[in-house]
Amino acid sequence: MESKHIASFLRAAKERIEDPNDWCQGFLAVNNDGGEVPPNSKNAVRWCATGSLNVPAFDWGGFDILEAVARQMLAERGVENTDTDLCNAAFLNDTFGHAAVMELYGRAIACAEQEGDDALHPYP
DSSP states (O other), rough: HHHHHHHHHHHHHHHHSSSGGGGGSSEEEEOTTTTTTOOOOOOEEETTTTGGGGGGGOOOOHHHHHHHHHHHHHHTOSSSSSTTTTSHHHHHHHHHHHHHHHHHHHHHHHHHHHHHHHGGGGOO
């Protein structure tokens, strides 16, 4: 996927959870009763940082950038071993809250808007 399309995809995911009432922790998505549902379910009303990427369809390019930026942000916050599978956007979502998720998306969108190969691999 072209970097401008990835940026658009990430913007839509961010907008979906910009209001803290549309965002959740601990699950990819929840329904009105707070029960876990698939992120693309018609009953989903709140999503986490990662779950929001799954509506209406998942995109690996956006996911890769979001994960790379999440690892960088976790390292900046003093989290050790950020190269493990547990240090990801979901961990940042559940540990650091909504403001961190909004920062995550802002930084990921900025990376996706870069021209060239660096957009797809924003951090070493």
